[in-house]
Amino acid sequence: MSSRSVQYTSSPLLASKTPIWRSQFIVACIALGFLALVARAAWVQVIDSAFFKRQGTVRFARTLELPANRGRVLDRNGHILASSVPVPSIWADPDEVDRDPAKRQALARLLGMSAQELDRKLQDEDKNFVWLKRQVDDSVAQQIAALKIKGVYDRKEYKRIYPEGEPVAHVVGFTNVENLGQEGVELTFNDYLGGRPGSRRVIKDALGRVVEEMGETVPPVDGRDLQLSIDSKVQYFAYEKIKEAVQNHRAQAGSVVVLDVQTGELLALANYPSYSPNKRGVLSGAQLRNRALTDTFEPGSTMKPIVVGLALEKGLVKPETPIQTAPGRLQMGTATITDAHPHGVLSVNEVIQKSSNVGTVKIAMQMPPRDMWEMFTQLGFGQKPQVPFPGAVSGKVRAYKTWKPIEQATMSYGYGLSTSLFQLAQAYSVFANDGALLPVSLVKVQQPPQGVPVMSAQTAQAVRHMLGLVTIPGGTAPKAQTMGYSVGGKTGTAHKTEGKGYASRKYRGFFVGIAPIDKPRIVVAVMVDEPTAGGYYGGEVAAPVFSQTVQQTLRMMGVQPNMAVKPLVVTQAEPESF
Amino acid sequence: MSRLSALLFLAIMASAFLLVRTQYESRALTTELDRAQREARRLEIENDKLDVERRAQATPLRVEKIAQEQLRMRTITPAITHYATDTAPGARP
Numbered sequence: 001m002s003s004r005s006v007q008y009t010s011s012p013l014l015a016s017k018t019p020i021w022r023s024q025f026i027v028a029c030i031a032l033g034f035l036a037l038v039a040r041a042a043w044v045q046v047i048d049s050a051f052f053k054r055q056g057t058v059r060f061a062r063t064l065e066l067p068a069n070r071g072r073v074l075d076r077n078g079h080i081l082a083s084s085v086p087v088p089s090i091w092a093d094p095d096e097v098d099r100d101p102a103k104r105q106a107l108a109r110l111l112g113m114s115a116q117e118l119d120r121k122l123q124d125e126d127k128n129f130v131w132l133k134r135q136v137d138d139s140v141a142q143q144i145a146a147l148k149i150k151g152v153y154d155r156k157e158y159k160r161i162y163p164e165g166e167p168v169a170h171v172v173g174f175t176n177v178e179n180l181g182q183e184g185v186e187l188t189f190n191d192y193l194g195g196r197p198g199s200r201r202v203i204k205d206a207l208g209r210v211v212e213e214m215g216e217t218v219p220p221v222d223g224r225d226l227q228l229s230i231d232s233k234v235q236y237f238a239y240e241k242i243k244e245a246v247q248n249h250r251a252q253a254g255s256v257v258v259l260d261v262q263t264g265e266l267l268a269l270a271n272y273p274s275y276s277p278n279k280r281g282v283l284s285g286a287q288l289r290n291r292a293l294t295d296t297f298e299p300g301s302t303m304k305p306i307v308v309g310l311a312l313e314k315g316l317v318k319p320e321t322p323i324q325t326a327p328g329r330l331q332m333g334t335a336t337i338t339d340a341h342p343h344g345v346l347s348v349n350e351v352i353q354k355s356s357n358v359g360t361v362k363i364a365m366q367m368p369p370r371d372m373w374e375m376f377t378q379l380g381f382g383q384k385p386q387v388p389f390p391g392a393v394s395g396k397v398r399a400y401k402t403w404k405p406i407e408q409a410t411m412s413y414g415y416g417l418s419t420s421l422f423q424l425a426q427a428y429s430v431f432a433n434d435g436a437l438l439p440v441s442l443v444k445v446q447q448p449p450q451g452v453p454v455m456s457a458q459t460a461q462a463v464r465h466m467l468g469l470v471t472i473p474g475g476t477a478p479k480a481q482t483m484g485y486s487v488g489g490k491t492g493t494a495h496k497t498e499g500k501g502y503a504s505r506k507y508r509g510f511f512v513g514i515a516p517i518d519k520p521r522i523v524v525a526v527m528v529d530e531p532t533a534g535g536y537y538g539g540e541v542a543a544p545v546f547s548q549t550v551q552q553t554l555r556m557m558g559v560q561p562n563m564a565v566k567p568l569v570v571t572q573a574e575p576e577s578f
Numbered sequence: 579m580s581r582l583s584a585l586l587f588l589a590i591m592a593s594a595f596l597l598v599r600t601q602y603e604s605r606a607l608t609t610e611l612d613r614a615q616r617e618a619r620r621l622e623i624e625n626d627k628l629d630v631e632r633r634a635q636a637t638p639l640r641v642e643k644i645a646q647e648q649l650r651m652r653t654i655t656p657a658i659t660h661y662a663t664d665t666a667p668g669a670r671p
Binding site for chain 2: 080084086211232565
């Protein structure tokens with residue numbers, strides 16, 4: 001086979017008829033195109049790279065918030081009084097939400113609102129985020145999710161739960177929907193309890209999984225747990241007892257304060273009426289008031305032991321000094337001071353035991369006003385309590401220079417000055433603590449603080465003896481007695497002020513006492529406001545609450561009874577073998 | 579020379595594949611870590627929630643109610659209590 005070689009370049013078939021510059025032009029165009037690409041690449045990667053990097057990051061990087069837990073509030077034994085748990089909150093994007101009226105109706109029903117209300121919430125289509133209802137129950141959120149309505153979502157939020165409920169509501173307080181304290185220790189210790197959320201930058205893939213960490217992670221700082229001095233059991237029955245008393249005596253309100261004498265810790269602070277912090281739909285001011293700390297009143301006869309204690313301290317009287325109280329009346333200028341019953345000659349002990357106004361005034365008038373004022377102030381009357389609580393009031397004790405003799409006289413039996421129940425309890429702790437005043441703490445104390453001496457131990461013991469006499473037959477409050485524990489205290493019954501004067505039939509009954517009286521462990525102060533049934537004297541309405549509270553508290557604290565009790569324990573004797 | 583180039587080329591390729599693989603593994607591990615961390619947090623929250631629920635079941639109010647109504651118990655008083663003193667050496671008074 002032979003072939004003829006053909007020179008392609010010289011092939012006449014290939015001889016171009018078009019001019020050569022056209023092909024050159026095309027090549028130049030392509031080269032230019034490549035140049036443009038190189039220039040663009042340089043632009044993107046070198047010159048304006050920051051912008052493109054940023055745009056890229058925006059598309060795959062996400063900042064995740066790392067939520068911080070709000071600290072828990074615990075009682076002295078570590079029981080939870082308040083804790084945060086995540087609950088679903090329902091939100092919607094109004095633009096996207098389904099218009100189907102049936103679905104909307106069902107949603108409104110689950111949210112517990114009318115269809116109109118829901119429509120109103122979804123009206124604003126400019127927004128793309130509207131809360132429909134915050135902090136709903138898990139079951140409700142599940143039902144809403146089951147409806148599969150477009151544009152309705154849920155999101156976890158923290159909700160504060162208060163397992164103890166009503167009894168401790170005034171102490172713990174509550175937070176708002178933003179987790180900020182509004183009342184009680186939730187408010188005072190808001191910064192301590194509150195955490196700081198952290199954040200982290202991550203890269204997420206198309207499936208929403210975190211695939212890479214970017215840069216620094218800011219760890220969340222959880223809030224700290226706060227351990228109160230409150231004992232939830234003591235708090236519970238103090239609340240139950242005052243509730244019972246208020247209901248039985250058809251009173252307006254009542255409060256109880258229980259203090260640990262040795263450490264100054266507040267074991268219980270209960271008020272009735274109270275509220276359930278978990279259901280705060282409608283709350284009245286009366287329910288919210290922490291009366292033991294925010295209400296002041298004239299303390300009435302509960303002031304007498306303080307005045308008598310001062311007279312003992314100054315050496316003006318002795319417990320046995322006789323005081324003439326007959327005929328049960330004492331004229332001071334135009335005013336007359338009277339006793340409930342005329343008593344005749346009473347010893348100082350009996351003045352307290354029988355709560356004689358005339359006797360107390362006669363003792364008080366031997367002292368200069370300044371001494372009385374100083375004692376009141378040292379005991380904390382008219383001073384802002386050091387306890388960290390919102391709205392704790394200081395009460396009122398006027399400057400001694402402005403006291404008229406009649407005012408000094410009425411102050412000795414508790415009129416013309418005002419105090420809170422908390423202050424009264426604190427003042428009595430001085431008698432219990434052998435004359436030293438301890439700062440009261442709402443937070444559990446590790447080391448008992450040093451007390452400030454206010455009076456001598458002998459005086460305090462002498463006053464305690466008098467307080468003990470009040471609770472035995474012949475005193476004003478035999479109902480304060482308990483089984484097994486010796487107690488002592490002072491009753492008070494004060495007219496309530498109304499307008500400019502005193503209301504004729506409105507009273508407050510008090511009892512402030514110490515137990516066990518010879519080796520004190522607790523001070524309990526009880527106040528019943530406006531009792532209208534079953535008596536109104538402190539010895540009748542408040543003393544029984546004191547008695548029950550003391551009985552239970554001392555038992556809980558493991559204090560052994562110091563008085564003989566007729567045992568009701570009957571054990572079966574083993575039959576003798578013979 | 580061309581042999582060396584081929585060798586270097588292979589090394590680069592191997593290194594590149596290894597890089598891709600390592601990156602992939604690292605991402606998978608990060609995902610796993612994140613999932614585990616989320617699970618830990620969920621369990622922590624669950625624990626908190628159960629703690630609260632347990633406390634809600636053991637409030638003094640509920641305990642007293644059940645003790646009195648279901649178990650027919652009554653509040654103790656010193657009259658029905660026998661106090662024993664521990665006489666062993668070292669016992670607290």
